Amino acid sequence: MAVLSRLALTASFALSASAAGLGGSWQQSPLTSPSSLSSSQGSKPLISTEALQEAISIDALVERAQKFYKFAQTSEEDYGHPTRVIGSTGHERTLNYIVNTLLDQGDYYTISTQEFPVTLSNVFESQLVLGSSVSKSAVPMGLTPATRDREPVHGQLVLVNNDGCHDSDYPKNVKGNIAFIRRGACAFGDKSIGAGKAGAKAAVIYNTDPEELHGTLGEPTKYHVATFGIDGTEGNAVAEKLAKGESVSAIAYIDAEVKQIQTVNVLAQTDEGDPDNCVMLGGHSDGVAEGPGINDDGSGSMSVLEVAVQLAKFKVNNCVRFAWWAAEEEGLLGSDFYAASLSEEENQKIRLFMDYDMMASPNFAYQIYNATNAYNPAGSEELRDLYVDWYKSQGLNYTFIPFDGRSDYDGFIRAGIPAGGIATGAEAVKTKEEEEMFGGHAGQWLDPCYHQICDDLGNLNHTAWEVNTKLIAHSVATYALSFDGFPKREQETKISSYSETIKQHGPKLIM
Ligand SMILES: [Zn+2]
Numbered sequence: 001m002a003v004l005s006r007l008a009l010t011a012s013f014a015l016s017a018s019a020a021g022l023g024g025s026w027q028q029s030p031l032t033s034p035s036s037l038s039s040s041q042g043s044k045p046l047i048s049t050e051a052l053q054e055a056i057s058i059d060a061l062v063e064r065a066q067k068f069y070k071f072a073q074t075s076e077e078d079y080g081h082p083t084r085v086i087g088s089t090g091h092e093r094t095l096n097y098i099v100n101t102l103l104d105q106g107d108y109y110t111i112s113t114q115e116f117p118v119t120l121s122n123v124f125e126s127q128l129v130l131g132s133s134v135s136k137s138a139v140p141m142g143l144t145p146a147t148r149d150r151e152p153v154h155g156q157l158v159l160v161n162n163d164g165c166h167d168s169d170y171p172k173n174v175k176g177n178i179a180f181i182r183r184g185a186c187a188f189g190d191k192s193i194g195a196g197k198a199g200a201k202a203a204v205i206y207n208t209d210p211e212e213l214h215g216t217l218g219e220p221t222k223y224h225v226a227t228f229g230i231d232g233t234e235g236n237a238v239a240e241k242l243a244k245g246e247s248v249s250a251i252a253y254i255d256a257e258v259k260q261i262q263t264v265n266v267l268a269q270t271d272e273g274d275p276d277n278c279v280m281l282g283g284h285s286d287g288v289a290e291g292p293g294i295n296d297d298g299s300g301s302m303s304v305l306e307v308a309v310q311l312a313k314f315k316v317n318n319c320v321r322f323a324w325w326a327a328e329e330e331g332l333l334g335s336d337f338y339a340a341s342l343s344e345e346e347n348q349k350i351r352l353f354m355d356y357d358m359m360a361s362p363n364f365a366y367q368i369y370n371a372t373n374a375y376n377p378a379g380s381e382e383l384r385d386l387y388v389d390w391y392k393s394q395g396l397n398y399t400f401i402p403f404d405g406r407s408d409y410d411g412f413i414r415a416g417i418p419a420g421g422i423a424t425g426a427e428a429v430k431t432k433e434e435e436e437m438f439g440g441h442a443g444q445w446l447d448p449c450y451h452q453i454c455d456d457l458g459n460l461n462h463t464a465w466e467v468n469t470k471l472i473a474h475s476v477a478t479y480a481l482s483f484d485g486f487p488k489r490e491q492e493t494k495i496s497s498y499s500e501t502i503k504q505h506g507p508k509l510i511m
Contacts, residue, residue, distance in 0.1 A: 046317075047315065047317075048481070052476065061303065061465055082456070086263055098305060114264060115264050116326075120260070121259075128204065135230055142217060152253035153178070154249065155201050160174065178250045179194075179198065179203040188227065189216075189510070196224055202250075203225050204227070204229075205229050210233050212231045226254040263326040273317055277349065279319070280320075280323065280353045281307075282325055283302075283324060284324070284325040284407075296447065296451065300358060305322075306469060318479060320476060332505055339412050350417050353409060353419040354472075356422065357421070358424055362440075362448060364440065365398075365438050366467070367399055367423045368421075377416050387471065390474050417489075424446065429446075
């Protein structure tokens with residue numbers, strides 16, 4: 001298991017950076033480029049959206065994708081397959097490549113890193129036996145501890161009353177047995193804590209609808225017990241038996257390790273342009289452990305990087321700030337950390353944040369987050385409409401998708417900063433209507449390899465990727481040139497209605 005260390009990063013950054021002072025916070029740790037590559041903005045043409053879009057080519061993107069895949073392959077020794085998950089050499093190489101590519105742009109950007117801690121859990125092996133059969137839908141919850149001594153534990157399933165959100169919901173005989181808890185009303189982590197406090201050896205949370213339950217317990221506590229999610233079909237059958245007073249025994253087994261590592265967000269800001277009015281954009285540099293993460297979010301990371309490289313040929317009026325977030329897949333940790341650590345003064349300098357996560361899904365739809373000013377900071381809707389107008393101008397169809405906390409815009413909205421973005425789809429099933437609008441295959445996932453081993457070089461739709469990278473270029477060029485007509489930042493924020501509707505925080509459900 002390779003651990004991303006500050007030393008390893010510093011050592012490799014030093015190869016191309018004359019003075020790589022790494023670590024500390026975003027303002028404190030600029031990485032400097034070799035002075036021989038210095039290039040002033042003076043002689044460059046002023047940014048124009050046509051020129052920046054023109055500079056985007058699919059060939060350059062695909063070349064970057066081949067590199068990302070090679071980085072993922074360096075993790076094979078530790079993981080048995082290619083991955084760019086946090087803590088892997090694949091992720092470390094990704095970060096180095098992003099930084100080195102930015103350093104190659106001479107003094108156009110001030111590049112920095114922001115270090116933060118991440119709690120990780122690796123599940124090595126797991127099994128849940130319900131009665132006499134192995135559960136087909138059991139999935140260990142994210143950040144679950146192992147079962148005791150990393151060995152199977154045996155007990156009776158005990159049906160917990162109500163939703164298991166209060167200590168009083170746990171019958172006495174949970175002690176020494178396995179708590180069986182319905183999904184809903186409070187976070188999975190709270191249910192696991194309730195089971196642990198009541199003395200359960202393990203907990204099983206069952207879904208209220210037929211789907212599998214992929215959730216996370218959130219930050220570990222000493223009360224968490226080994227916890228599985230199961231689907232509603234299996235869950236309801238068992239719950240009915242238990243409710244009738246029948247006994248069902250179970251064996252739970254999770255071999256896992258939970259540990260903390262340090263990782264980094266990479267940031268780059270234009271030296272020129274009004275530093276008090278910044279347009280910010282980002283994608284996430286990490287992927288999941290299950291696969292190489294070339295579409296999720298290799299594609300967005302590379303689109304943002306390619307736009308950064310092409311932007312360096314132009315002069316800007318407003319500052320442009322790029323971000324590559326780490327630990328998105330662990331629950332938006334990098335972007336949360338960044339947005340939450342902004343001082344009020346720094347917060348106000350960010351006019352908007354644009355999120356670019358999954359730009360090239362094979363069975364794509366052109367999706368725009370339906371971010372409105374009624375529920376989000378003012379400006380979110382103007383950004384949404386910029387995407388709408390562009391797709392219309394290209395004669396392309398688009399759909400609105402919920403702005404529901406699934407990606408890195410979440411921390412910005414919560415910090416009162418207008419945000420939005422585009423995507424091409426994950427595990428949503430393509431509808432007949434979407435097939436008519438975008439082609440592809442109705443009845444299949446928009447990204448059939450979402451969070452799987454096959455999210456590789458074959459998992460990129462080149463048409464969608466090029467189209468969307470041109471749209472990213474358009475979004476950057478528009479605001480780098482001018483914020484005319486774009487709402488000024490408001491001091492007070494409108495996030496309460498937003499927070500109330502959010503059930504996700506990143507790719508995993510929290511309740
Ligand atoms: Zn993603």
